[in-house]
Amino acid sequence: MAASRDAEIRKDVQTYYGQVLKQSADLQTNACVTAARPVPKHIQEALKNVHEEVALRYYGCGLVIPERLENCWILDLGSGSGRDCYVLSQLVGETGHVTGVDMTESQVDMAKKYIEYHMEKYGFQTPNVTFHHGYIEKLEETGIKNESYDIVISNCVINLVPDKQQVLQEVYRVLKHGGELYFSDVYASLELPEEIRTHRVLWGECLGGALCWKDLAILAQKIGFCRPRLVTANLITVQNKELEGVIGDCRFVSATFRLFKLPKTGPAKRCQVIYNGGITGHEEELTFDANFTFKEGELVEVDEETAAILKNSRFAQDFLIRPIGEKLPTCSGCSALASKDIITDPFKLAEECGRAKSRCPPDGAGGCCDTISS
Ligand SMILES: C[S@@+](CC[C@H](N)C(=O)[O-])C[C@H]1O[C@@H](n2cnc3c(N)ncnc32)[C@H](O)[C@@H]1O
Numbered sequence: 398m399a400a401s402r403d404a405e406i407r408k409d410v411q412t413y414y415g416q417v418l419k420q421s422a423d424l425q426t427n428a429c430v431t432a433a434r435p436v437p438k439h440i441q442e443a444l445k446n447v448h449e450e451v452a453l454r455y456y457g458c459g460l461v462i463p464e465r466l467e468n469c470w471i472l473d474l475g476s477g478s479g480r481d482c483y484v485l486s487q488l489v490g491e492t493g494h495v496t497g498v499d500m501t502e503s504q505v506d507m508a509k510k511y512i513e514y515h516m517e518k519y520g521f522q523t524p525n526v527t528f529h530h531g532y533i534e535k536l537e538e539t540g541i542k543n544e545s546y547d548i549v550i551s552n553c554v555i556n557l558v559p560d561k562q563q564v565l566q567e568v569y570r571v572l573k574h575g576g577e578l579y580f581s582d583v584y585a586s587l588e589l590p591e592e593i594r595t596h597r598v599l600w601g602e603c604l605g606g607a608l609c610w611k612d613l614a615i616l617a618q619k620i621g622f623c624r625p626r627l628v629t630a631n632l633i634t635v636q637n638k639e640l641e642g643v644i645g646d647c648r649f650v651s652a653t654f655r656l657f658k659l660p661k662t663g664p665a666k667r668c669q670v671i672y673n674g675g676i677t678g679h680e681e682e683l684t685f686d687a688n689f690t691f692k693e694g695e696l697v698e699v700d701e702e703t704a705a706i707l708k709n710s711r712f713a714q715d716f717l718i719r720p721i722g723e724k725l726p727t728c729s730g731c732s733a734l735a736s737k738d739i740i741t742d743p744f745k746l747a748e749e750c751g752r753a754k755s756r757c758p759p760d761g762a763g764g765c766c767d768t769i770s771s
Pocket of ligand 1: 407410411414454455456457458474475476477478479480481498499500501504531532533534551552553554557558603
């Protein structure tokens with residue numbers, strides 16, 4: 398029964414993204430559009446190199462370009478026409494690799510059509526991008542091996558899959574130890590009622606299948622990931638009278654989270670860390686998530702889990718990490734952060750960000766939540 402409903406949903410979604418939508422402008426709500434947020438300059442440059450036809454069929458809801466990408470192997474779940482893959486392909490460089498998987502044939506065809514164009518543009522001798530037709534909840538069928546990727550990304554896709562646990566389990570399987578899932582998706586403020594979950598247009602528009610945000614942490618823990626780290630959040634204003642009537646009081650947010658897979662070692666200790674400024678595009682400061690920003694050369698106190706992430710991930714080379722009490726080399730302007738409340742609720746973050754934006758000068762200068770859309 399559940400299997401046949403899942404198959405029916407997949408067929409509807411394939412029709413929606415393969416035939417109904419031709420470009421981003423055809424969407425009926427503003428759920429699947431890039432959230433406004435500051436886009437680092439090196440990513441803006443990389444975005445400019447993506448072919449127009451690929452960019453026109455972009456249906457993402459966030460920026461899924463994490464930091465320290467040189468030489469990384471990245472897997473994009475639900476890669477669509479390939480926009481994010483082509484941005485990442487530049488940033489991992491010729492010795493890295495990006496794999497896109499999508500179940501809608503016309504999306505995969507569109508992505509493949511421009512491989513040569515992009516490789517020539519980037520000056521790569523051998524393509525470092527591959528696209529596969531397949532289901533993200535069944536990555537084994539596509540030949541994706543255990544512990545083969547440094548990073549998995551996904552942009553507005555997991556909400557479209559009925560069995561989200563299966564997707565996250567597959568991600569855990571294919572990630573190397575220390576690897577991360579860095580993904581943007583739509584979340585609901587509550588468990589969605591049947592009327593919304595069975596509404597075909599709402600499902601296709603990335604709202605009907607949205608997880609209640611609190612359930613992400615439960616799923617992550619069940620599978621073995623660290624606590625979800627909230628990076629950014631933007632409230633979704635549906636702006637479609639008919640659909641708003643069906644949605645009622647339910648609220649939606651697009652949010653970017655990072656989920657790390659760490660080796661199972663003993664409990665970590667609180668630590669003091671200093672960022673060495675070595676990450677391209679983030680030399681002055683690294684905004685790791687909504688709770689931690691590391692300024693180059695500044696001493697920061699972090700909790701046990703953040704310490705474990707920094708020690709065991711690709712970020713290890715960028716930090717000097719010491720247990721609290723051990724003396725670190727001093728630097729001018731060092732400051733230790735007092736422990737504080739960690740923000741995990743994307744609705745709360747989006748509201749705070751909205752308030753900060755309204756305090757910005759009209760020209761957007763000032764850097765609070767300045768808007769540069771991609
Ligand atoms: C909202 S679009 C986002 C596409 C792309 N990430 C982007 O940012 O443009 C959702 C995509 O997910 C794909 N998709 C949905 N469910 C999937 C599944 N179970 N397996 C593979 N791809 C899926 C659809 O075919 C579609 O291309």
